[in-house]
Amino acid sequence: MADKLHIGDISNLIGTPASTLRFYETHEIVKPIKDSENNYRVYTPEESCRLLIARLLRSFELPLETVTPMVSHNDSAANLDLLAGQSNDLQKEIGRLSMLKKEIDSYRSELLRARRLLEGVEIGMRPGLYRVANIVGGELAIRQDVTRVVRRWMRYLPQIHYSLLLKTVETAPGEGAKGDWGFSITQELGESLGEKSNPPVMFFPPCECLFTALMKSSAEKVMEWELEVLRRRVSSNHVFASGPILGRFLSLDYQSEEPRYLYLFSVPIKK
Numbered sequence: 001m002a003d004k005l006h007i008g009d010i011s012n013l014i015g016t017p018a019s020t021l022r023f024y025e026t027h028e029i030v031k032p033i034k035d036s037e038n039n040y041r042v043y044t045p046e047e048s049c050r051l052l053i054a055r056l057l058r059s060f061e062l063p064l065e066t067v068t069p070m071v072s073h074n075d076s077a078a079n080l081d082l083l084a085g086q087s088n089d090l091q092k093e094i095g096r097l098s099m100l101k102k103e104i105d106s107y108r109s110e111l112l113r114a115r116r117l118l119e120g121v122e123i124g125m126r127p128g129l130y131r132v133a134n135i136v137g138g139e140l141a142i143r144q145d146v147t148r149v150v151r152r153w154m155r156y157l158p159q160i161h162y163s164l165l166l167k168t169v170e171t172a173p174g175e176g177a178k179g180d181w182g183f184s185i186t187q188e189l190g191e192s193l194g195e196k197s198n199p200p201v202m203f204f205p206p207c208e209c210l211f212t213a214l215m216k217s218s219a220e221k222v223m224e225w226e227l228e229v230l231r232r233r234v235s236s237n238h239v240f241a242s243g244p245i246l247g248r249f250l251s252l253d254y255q256s257e258e259p260r261y262l263y264l265f266s267v268p269i270k271k
Contacts, residue, residue, distance in 0.1 A: 007032070007041045010048055016055060027064050029054045029071055062086055103158045107250075114213040114250050114264040121233050126209040126246070126266045130190030132201050133165065133182035138220065145200045152193065153183055160185055164247040164263065166222065178221045184246070207243065209266040210234055215253060216261040222247075234267055243268035 011018045024030050025041075030050050032041040043051070050071045057067045062082070070079050132149045134141050153160050165180040185193075187203075195201045212233050214226055234241055247263040 003045065005043045005048060006035075007043070010043045010051065013048070014051060014055060016051070021051070024051065024054060027068055029064070029068050060086055061090070100158070107158070110248070110264060111250055111262075113211070114262055117211060117213040117264070118215060121210050121212045121237060123208065123210055123237070123239075123269070126204075126207055126211075126268070128187030128206045129184045129204050130187065130195045130201050131163070131165070131182055131184040131204060131246075133180040135181035137180065138178040143200070149195075149198065149200055150183060153185055156185065156189060159189055162249045164222070164249070166245040166247070168241065168245075179247075184248075204244070204246070207268045210237060210239060210269050211264065211266050213262065213264050214247075216263055217258065219261055230265060230267065234269070239269040239271050241267050242270040 005013065007018050007021055010016075011021060021030070021041075025032065030043070030047045032043050032047055034040070035042050054067055054071050057070055058064075060083075062070075066082055066086075069075075070082060132146060132153070134146055134150055161184045163182065163184050165182065167179075184204075185195075187206075190196075190201070190203070196203070210233070212230070214229060216226060217223060230245070245265060245267045247265045250262045250264055253260045253262060
């Protein structure tokens with residue numbers, strides 16, 4: 001390596017824009033001297049090596065405030081600790097991104113499943129879940145204990161689902177049902193949050209269900225004809241509804257004149 005390199009030379013040598021080199025200089029990662037003849041920046045072999053190490057460390061996504069002391073003080077023990085810390089942070093980020101990918105794949109799978117079941121049914125297991133209602137019988141449940149739960153759970157998006165709870169599909173002729181609206185989380189997440197003995201939270205154990213989907217015409221209630229569809233799909237499969245029905249809200253559809261609401265219903269059954 002030459003004894004002295006100007007900024008254009010070092011830029012070409014290590015494939016780094018001159019603007020980045022100046023930026024590194026403002027953060028004191030490198031401290032080029034000024035040529036006495038023309039006042040140009042001049043990089044010594046030492047500064048060139050510092051730049052190479054800085055570029056390597058930045059490629060590990062270490063922040064500049066961490067890179068500066070690592071290339072300036074050459075404290076091997078401290079540098080090893082900083083690298084270990086970055087490795088741990090990246091492992092946490094890998095876990096977060098893996099969870100996010102899992103939730104995206106799960107949501108996409110549920111959308112495909114719901115669209116497939118708009119005209120059909122399937123029998124399967126509904127996993128255990130914890131649920132809190134924030135709209136009960138059409139009335140907003142403004143209670144501090146409910147609000148605390150909702151705010152705590154919302155920190156765990158996208159692992160939270162919004163759903164409609166129907167106690168039964170049987171209603172008086174000509175009437176619909178408003179049901180209870182609320183948020184649900186998996187049994188695993190609920191237990192990790194200590195929801196086992198939290199009064200506003202209800203636990204729904206795993207159960208065998210009939211799954212079907214509806215494109216609802218109302219966001220506020222389940223219409224009588226929609227209840228009739230659910231009843232017919234249950235009875236035509238020679239099973240009986242045996243518990244509260246959950247309808248997970250999945251998406252809005254604007255292809256018709258009025259928006260429609262896609263729900264995947266799970267009806268606990270007995271044969």
